[in-house]
Amino acid sequence: MGRTRIAIVGTGGIAHAHADGLSGLAERAELVAAVDVDQGRLDEFAERWGIENRYTDLATALREAAPDLVHLCTPPGAHHQQAIACLSAGVPVLCEKPPTLSLAELDDILAAERAGGARFATVFQHRFGSAALRLRRLVEAGDLGRPLVAVCHTLWYRPDEYFAVPWRGNWEIEGGGPTMGHGIHQMDLLLSVLGEWAEVTAVADRKARPTATEDVSCALVRFENGAVATVVNSLLSPRETSYLRFDLEHATVEVEHLYGYQDQDWRVTPAPGREAEVRAAWDTGDEDVASGHRAQFDALLTAHEGGLPLPVSAADSRSTLELVAAIYASSFTGTPVRRGEITDGHPFHGRMSGGAVPWPAP
Structure with missing residues (x-):
């Protein structure tokens, strides 16, 4: 099969770690698109890593670039909606940690997996x-x-x-x-x-x-x-x-x-x-392999190429x-x-603060 076509969404600091990790796996994967709302940052990133297709809108990138896999490198607050958009379009997602801001959001992603068939995984490279x-x-x-x-x-x-x-x-x-x-x-x-x-x-x-x-x-x-x-x-x-x-x-x-x-x-x-x-x-x-993005990408590509579940699945992420x-x-x-106590309706299911932070806002 051909190389896996990957789009990186969010082009801040951690995106460079993703691009660098993928550069060592160039025979198996290619960066076909980059997405960011900041045009200047997007252009700088794309020039650095030789990415031709640049988008300020995720939906357009999914439609026009047709990636096989999306790496979400945006701030945590954006992960929930962006992951569901990708999964709904049938595109698997590898998401930077933390995967979502709450268990409720991760449960939404699990539901989107079940509805659409595409899979979600989290970057836990250690x-x-x-x-x-x-x-x-x-x-x-x-x-x-x-x-x-x-x-x-x-x-x-x-x-x-x-x-x-x-x-x-x-x-x-x-x-x-x-x-x-x-x-x-x-x-x-x-x-x-x-x-x-x-x-x-x-x-x-x-x-x-x-x-x-x-x-x-x-x-x-x-x-x-x-x-x-x-x-x-x-x-x-x-x-x-x-x-x-x-x-x-x-x-x-x-x-x-x-x-x-x-x-x-x-x-x-x-x-x-x-x-x-x-x-x-x-x-x-065993070969001395350092922890890091490349090690996880290697395992991810092996699973993707073989049609296997992606490592560090949404269910794995949920336990953490x-x-x-x-x-x-x-x-x-x-x-x-x-474990199992924090379910739908529990104050800490919808947000990590639970509405109960005991100190005043700064």
């Missing part, structure tokens, strides 16, 4: 590095024993001026603070390894930044398999790190990085007496987004929240 793939395989096979304890920390730093961009730190456009827009990558990787979560107890606060949203959250998460995890998301941490730790019966597996990892960023510590079997299981000789909603709900109501 799932696709070779070490994460290896860890999931070993956990699923039981080679490292049962998962017991985990740590998931996104400790980043963003100064006040970071929030000068109008859509940042805004519930209506960004959907939330570091829980929604920053730590979601690490939380998604956590869930991809440990499976479905069961209950969360959390706190969130606005400590220092001039935002409407939180700038820090902390949660205790119980999983269906019995494991427990601590989850911290911060924009107040001068020594920045993204850190995950999995304590299993036979080994501790850790990764520390900032915005992306390689195999060398992972560390495995066997339990006493388990050294030989753990080393043999971990040292599988539901955990985000539950952290906010537990924080703002002061009660634990169980």
